[in-house]
Amino acid sequence: MSHGEESALLTDLYQLTMLQAYFDRGMEETAVFEFFVRKLPPGRNFLVAAGLEQALDCVENLHFAAAELDWLANCGRFHRRFVDSLADLRFTGDVQAMPEGTVFFPDEPILRVVAPLREAQLLETRLINLLQLQTMVASKAARVRLAAGDKLLVDFGMRRAHGAEAALLSARASYLAGFDGSSNVLAGMRWQIPLFGTMAHSFIQAHDSELAAFEHFARSFPQATTLLIDTWDTESAAAALLPLAQRLADEGIRIQAVRLDSGDLGAHARRVRAILDAGGGAKIGIFASSNLDEHAVEALVTGGAPIDGFGVGTRMNTSADQPYLDCAYKLQEYDGIARRKRSEGKSTWPGRKQVWRRFDAEGRMCGDTLALADEMGGGTALLTPVMQAGRRLAPSPPLAAVREFARAQLATLPPSLLALEPAPPWPLTVSEPLRRLAQEVDARTH
Known part of the structure; x- marks a missing residue:
């Protein structure tokens, strides 16, 4: 390249x-x-x-x-x-x-x-x-930024970009236009774009229990970790991780956020926020992804969904519309x-x-x-x-x-x-x- x-x-x-x-x-x-x-x-x-x-x-x-x-x-x-x-x-x-x-x-x-x-x-x-x-x-990404206000925006689009060069250059273009970072590691090395990433559903599935997956990942990244909670049942996972989050916090290990990647993101975010707040997890943020673009982000923001950041991929990197x-x-x-x-x-x-x-x-x-x-x-x-x-x-x-x-x-x-x-x-x-x-x-x- x-x-x-x-x-x-x-x-x-x-x-x-x-x-x-x-x-x-x-x-x-x-x-x-x-x-x-x-x-x-x-x-x-x-x-x-x-x-x-x-x-x-x-x-x-x-x-x-x-x-x-x-x-x-x-x-x-x-x-x-x-x-x-x-x-x-x-x-x-x-x-x-x-x-x-x-x-x-x-x-x-x-x-x-x-x-x-x-x-x-x-x-x-x-x-x-x-x-x-x-x-x-960049023009598409700028619209997403305008829709998101000051919320965290991360480029998640490499896997469906049209080839390696398009994946790399779209990470660059989205950061130029106001995104906060990318999941694309080469873009991070080449242009010092901040890197963000969580985990895939396969990581959860590779473990015998969801909580074991959460704990293993958090111990590997103790300063700040984001956990994907929608592999099986989103709200159940949110409730189950609260005792783990407290136990890890006692050891200085911080769960920074949970990630939602399916279903009605606004509805799930409201229910998860309520669960976290009621269980002592008020400082745990909510990050959302799944076929987002500027219109979906705007609807979530104006609808008051308690989402702190968005991973935007396919529809931006390909400018799908x-x-x-x-x-x-x-x-x-x-x-x-x-x-x-x-x-x-x-x-x-x-x-x-x-x-x-x-x-x-x-x-x-x-x-x-x-x-x-x-x-x-x-x-x-x-x-x-x-x-x-x-x-x-x-x-x-x-x-x-x-x-x-x-x-x-x-x-x-x-x-x-x-x-x-x-x-x-x-x-x-x-x-x-x-x-x-x-x-x-x-x-x-x-």
Whole structure:
């Protein structure tokens, strides 16, 4: 999973066929591509930019290994002169981007690549792949955070994520968007994401009694342990563990919480809370999991369920209700001339662009302007330089800093966008110079 070892062949075939055609015709002038989302998924009010660190890894390490060049030369599709030209291919251009954690909206570029045509073109497939996944998951995770308030949130989704890379990057994206931690151990090592975990039902089943399982686990983790209590009978287990909890407490062993993972979580939580409180277990928390998403979490929180934290997995890591973004990486300029796609339902704004964000007197965002990159707009410019001449301008910030930036971004959302229900469309103004440029491009290409 190291991007330094990633194959340049992890791309679509048409990227390489286009590169050979460009090579044959000597097309090597500077191209400008921008990545953006065409429209919000149904039910979403905003998106959270994520995946820039991995995208820059991909860009910075772009190259073909000798074995890959040998395969291309012998696969029967490409001629030798073209394949030989790839031996020294490296990214030599510039990248501008919104910082990870930035809230953004449709038609707003979150990344711009300016480089010789073949370099910029070859990056298309993998950049979409990387930015789409983490942005999709971070945007879903941010909604869960808004629904949960300040309750504990843990990513539990590795086992049903779509492959190893998706599992790892979704743990990163959810933490970026405000989750407190993950069960994914590699994510903990790689990015210092706090790790959380309890036990599986198999641990209980492997013992001859539930109480023996509880005691063995607690003695292995005496400082703080969470016990899964719904393997057989949830309320009976809650009542049975109270004498054990007191006995262990006398030895300095603390049962921190119990976990509910099935049935009506709200009803079980109320009954378990009553049992614990009546039996001297008022300090034992309740943690819940089982097919949760922002809507389920919101229903439990607003319904007053006495749940202190949630493990959210499948529905967030796969963004189950909307498992993809309608996003694109499109050519906006080549050889100094603005370009535009006019396909039905997929038209683009031409040229290099900037997004300017406006804030009201209370510091809440109130509108954006899409403008040409050389225009001076009102507000804050969201795209900033991150690479020049093929190299990062600075190391990627620590994930903890990105997470704090995302938290600050979400704090500036207007109340209408904080709700899970669809809000009115975000006010995006397109500048007059950009509109005129689009008209000029249309007239030239009509």
